[in-house]
Amino acid sequence: MDSPADPPRVVHGTPSITSFFPPAAHPPKRQKTDEDRAAARLSADDKFEAGVAQLLEMGYGETDARGALRHSAANVQAAVERLLHGVSG
Numbered sequence: 001m002d003s004p005a006d007p008p009r010v011v012h013g014t015p016s017i018t019s020f021f022p023p024a025a026h027p028p029k030r031q032k033t034d035e036d037r038a039a040a041r042l043s044a045d046d047k048f049e050a051g052v053a054q055l056l057e058m059g060y061g062e063t064d065a066r067g068a069l070r071h072s073a074a075n076v077q078a079a080v081e082r083l084l085h086g087v088s089g
Contacts, residue, residue, distance in 0.1 A: 044074065051076045055083070
């Protein structure tokens with residue numbers, strides 16, 4: 001193993017890049033929140049039904065809510081955008 005006083009290793013006349021640069025440090029992992037864990041536990045059907053419930057709480061009708069969610073891959077924010085802009089399902 002090379003010590004700090006050793007010259008860079010040379011392969012075919014050029015120094016090895018690893019002799020000049022230390023290994024890259026990885027950024028710390030983001031801590032999962034309770035919300036992250038809860039979202040991971042939900043199945044696709046559960047997410048869809050939770051989205052329907054959210055849209056119903058916002059005052060949209062069930063038929064409109066389900067249609068908008070179907071066309072937005074169960075993404076509530078995208079479904080709201082559809083409903084606000086009058087895009088029919």
